[in-house]
Amino acid sequence: MIVVSGSSRHTLPLVIKLPPLLSLSVMPIPNFAASAYRHIERLNPSRLNDFMPLYLQQQPVGWVTPQFATELCRQREVFQLRTARSPYGHALWLEEDFATPTALTHWLDQLNSELIDAGLFSHTTGEYYPLGPRRSLPVGLIDRACVARYGIRSYGQHLNGYVIDDSGNMSMWIAKRDNNRFHEPGKLDQLVAGGVPAQISLAQNLLKESQEEASIPAELVRQAKAVGTISYCAATEGGLKPDLIFNYDLQLPQHFTPHNNDGEVERFMLLPIAEVAERVRDTDQFKHNCNLVIIDFLLRHGLLSDEEELYPELVSGLHPALP
Template sequence: MSFLDKIRACNAWDPAAFVPFLLDGERLGSLRQSALEQLRRWPEHFRICTDRIEWINSPADFAGRSALLAEVVERLAEEGILSHLHGELYPVTAAGRDQARCLIDRACAPFFGMRAFGQHLNGFVRTRHGIEMWIGRRSADRRLYPRRLDHLVAGGLPHGLSLGENLRKECHEEAGMPLALADRALPVGAVTYCRDSERGLKPDVMYCYDLELPEDFQPSCNDGEVEAFYRMPVEEVRELVRDTDEFKLNCNLVIIDFLIRHGLITQTDPDYLEIIRGLRAPLP
């Protein structure tokens, strides 16, 4: 295994297996053929072509488009085509969160191959032995990646919350962190990837943060998503990312980015430039 293996695993998809989902010529998503076929039952709303699917006769306003899309996904969920509804709304956009055309339930975004946004925080401590990172182990009842390792704080970005507001919320829920401490997190960029998953295409953006924590900080989970926390030497984290599948898949990318920025993957690594390029994959 290698760092590149983890990057490639997050970017494994065949563009030929998906068709664009268009609204007024703008690509808002990418659907598998099987997903496309499910939308044929709404011919008044979706025009199926050989190389694309067009959202036609859509309401002109944000709320109307959101309501129509909600009706569609609720029907698909009732029939078991979609596994569940999350209850959290994501922006539907071809660009940034502030350019949303409507909203969709978080759990349904991959079915339509719609862009999703999240935040991942690298919580670390500087000790006399070097950098140590706080790592969480996901609870056994998690629908995705149960009991896999995860960041100290990581979560999706719902519509209607700013980056700062959502990060404070996630820091409190997932690590019991005071707001004053959460506000010390430093934005350090973003990682992008596009992956064919069981639920559909995931063209995702993860905003990344570093937070240097006091040595006496002890996280506590308030939302039940994490069953244990560990403070690990960063070299051990590096080996787990490189050599195992212990981490939730997309966490690997954010940690690799951290390792590069802190000189723990060096410029002499033969894969160095390819690793850097792979952390900023183009999104459809």
């Protein structure tokens, strides 16, 4: 047994008696892969033709439309268009060295404030996302509301909350998003899902979101398992979203009932896992990226058939290389 000291999740070794052989009363979801593959396609356009790369201190950090590139060049002389081996034939370069990440952050804050005055954004959030390939060592921070315009990676955490009853049947807690939410109102969602701003640990953010969104006690949240990521690169009206989502599984006690604290969830439903899978396969009821998180869950729990057409493509499609 390995005991890790200093971890904020898993603070106690858990030793619980298990039966020697476990099996669930679920069978592979039929005719799943070929139908569900549309969710991968929707979030990963085959070409990035509408966008050009944005370079910052010689590193590619994002993707912008030609229109937005023109606006940025108009606003600051240090932005320059250069020819490049990009789908568009051009790249946008920011020709300035910033002494510290804080200096770059302030400079971008000022720029974005002027762009709001010019009508290009509606607002800022005061919540920041990291710039650059490493979330833990950013070259600067940028307001969350502006991330897609610059085509900068945003980070999320999604928690699959599931229950196994005494007969071995698996169900999953599903949230219905409030109809007043700005993004994808009324859509179905994971039990807990949210962005991970800069400068907070994944464990701390999961704890915070789980309490705000679903009132899950801290000692339960700490049992959640980090089970990998999904990624996608969606071309949206608001810009490019090359996003990375950290996935978690949490098996909940049968007597636990979530309730929402922040007004973002209309109600929670406990649905049999087969019904969850069928809604992903047959409908567009889920928020786009939630479909990918559920496909990953079904896959990891052995509920997809390896004999189906597009099984390899569906599985690989959860992890496209981000530009």
